[in-house]
Amino acid sequence: xxxxxxxxxxxxxxxxxxxxxxxxxxxxxxxxxxxxxxxxxxxxxxxxxxxxxxxxxxxxxxxxxxxxxxxxxxxxxxxxxxxxxxxxxxxxxxxxxxxxxxxxxxxxxxxxxxxxxxxxxxxxxxxxxxxxxxxxxxxxxxxxxxxxxxxxxxxxxxxxxxxxxxxxxxxxxxxxxxxxxxxxxxxxxxxxxxxxxxxxxxxxxxxxxxxxxxxxxxxxxxxxxxxxxxxxxxxxxxxxxxxxxxxxxxxxxxxxxxxxxxxxxxxxxxxxxxxxxxxxxxxxxxxxxxxxxxxxxxxxxxxxxxxxxxxxxxxxxxxxxxxxx
Numbered sequence: 001x002x003x004x005x006x007x008x009x010x011x012x013x014x015x016x017x018x019x020x021x022x023x024x025x026x027x028x029x030x031x032x033x034x035x036x037x038x039x040x041x042x043x044x045x046x047x048x049x050x051x052x053x054x055x056x057x058x059x060x061x062x063x064x065x066x067x068x069x070x071x072x073x074x075x076x077x078x079x080x081x082x083x084x085x086x087x088x089x090x091x092x093x094x095x096x097x098x099x100x101x102x103x104x105x106x107x108x109x110x111x112x113x114x115x116x117x118x119x120x121x122x123x124x125x126x127x128x129x130x131x132x133x134x135x136x137x138x139x140x141x142x143x144x145x146x147x148x149x150x151x152x153x154x155x156x157x158x159x160x161x162x163x164x165x166x167x168x169x170x171x172x173x174x175x176x177x178x179x180x181x182x183x184x185x186x187x188x189x190x191x192x193x194x195x196x197x198x199x200x201x202x203x204x205x206x207x208x209x210x211x212x213x214x215x216x217x218x219x220x221x222x223x224x225x226x227x228x229x230x231x232x233x234x235x236x237x238x239x240x241x242x243x244x245x246x247x248x249x250x251x252x253x254x255x256x257x258x259x260x261x262x263x264x265x266x267x268x269x270x271x272x273x274x275x276x277x278x279x280x281x282x283x284x285x286x287x288x289x290x291x292x293x294x295x296x297x298x299x300x301x302x303x304x305x306x307x308x309x310x311x312x313x314x315x316x317x318x319x320x321x322x323x324x325x
Contacts, residue, residue: 001025001062003049003093004069008172008179009108009164011036012207013068018042020211027058027069036171049089055096065097066210068108070145072138074177075278077269079137086141087148094152094159105159106213107149111199111224111291112139114163122199122229122292125163125222136278146222153220160217162210165226165291168310169203170317180276182314185236186243186324192250193232194257197288200235201227202310205303212300223300228307229290238308242315243324254286 002017004010005026017024018040025043028034037044047054049069059065071085090107097105115129134140146161153159172179178198184190209225217223233251240247261277268275296302318324 001027001045001058001064002066002068003027003058004067004108005042006032006034006036007069008174008176009167009203009206010066010068011171012167012169012203013066013210014040014042016204016207016211017066025058025062027054033173035173049085049093052092052096055093056100059093059097059100059102062097062100063103064214065093065102065105066108066214067093067105068210070108070110070142072176073274074136074138074281075268075275076137077272079141082137082141083144086138087144090145091148091152094148094157098152098157103158104214105157106210106217107146107159107161108210109146109149109161109163109222110139110142111163111165111226111289113143113146114222114224114291116287116289120288122290123224124292125224125295136281150220158219160213160219161222162206162213162217162296163222163224163291164206164209165199165201165224165293166289167203167206168200168307169313172203172314172317177281179314181235182239182311183318183323184276185239185248186245186315186318188240188243188245190236190240190248192252193236193248194252194254195232196286197229197231197290198235199226199229199289199291200307200310201225202305202307202313205305209296209300209302212296212302216300218299221299223296223302224291224293225296225302225304226291226293227304227310229288230307231288235307235311238311239315242311243319 005014114123115127264275
């Protein structure tokens with residue numbers, strides 16, 4: 001059973017499982033955009049992470065649960081919705097899966113919960129970190145949800161945790177905040193940038209990493225599923241070149257961007273429309289968000305392709321689907 005299969009990472013995971021010969025069941029909310037499920041032979045169960053009886057039905061007779069669903073937004077008008085989905089929903093699903101006798105649960109966390117060394121360098125699964133280090137409601141909610149998974153594992157629930165970096169690739173239909181960054185650059189809507197960096201990974205490599213974690217991961221362990229560490233400037237240069245756009249040439253100090261983010265959030269509250277820039281995203285960008293996947297490579301046999309291939313697939317898909325019109 002897969003949660004989040006109508007979304008970006010969850011859909012890639014469902015495709016990977018189907019290709020590997022699994023019988024796949026997906027939990028689908030009413031009104032969800034189901035385009036990512038069109039070409040897949042899956043059983044759908046209507047439900048929601050906040051609806052415990054629907055979770056019981058979804059996990060019934062399942063050998064494995066892959067929990068990839070999450071509210072992934074860097075700004076929300078009502079943060080309580082995010083905590084209900086990401087934290088309470090995760091706990092309810094873990095409880096339902098344990099009661100249902102599921103043999104293995106793979107929980108999709110995020111590198112948002114991984115610490116960054118004060119002296120620089122990539123973060124790892126053992127880098128010290130606490131809730132106080134989490135910037136914004138998304139990071140805090142994912143940190144708290146991961147704690148639920150770790151507590152469940154300590155209590156005998158067979159949970160393995162994976163921490164994807166910044167996934168890029170095809171079928172990012174919403175798109176996610178990372179996909180929006182790529183799309184805006186491909187549309188020529190990114191005239192400037194700040195000095196930061198990301199770990200970019202192809203979404204299909206993240207999906208393959210989930211399956212490896214099911215087969216080879218140790219219960220209660222975390223595994224970073226990342227790719228290539230790149231400065232934001234290099235990411236934007238790559239994407240704009242693929243899309244035939246002019247690259248951004250202006251680097252803005254974080255102190256200049258922060259007031260713009262505050263103004264954008266105020267406007268979003270007044271209009272009810274989401275903002276492309278948030279205070280939390282600017283605060284996060286003060287550090288280069290670089291990570292190491294060495295543990296997953298060594299223990300799981302995880303592999304990742306160059307980031308350029310992820311950008312190529314993403315831009316091609318956005319173009320084919322009319323996002324670049």
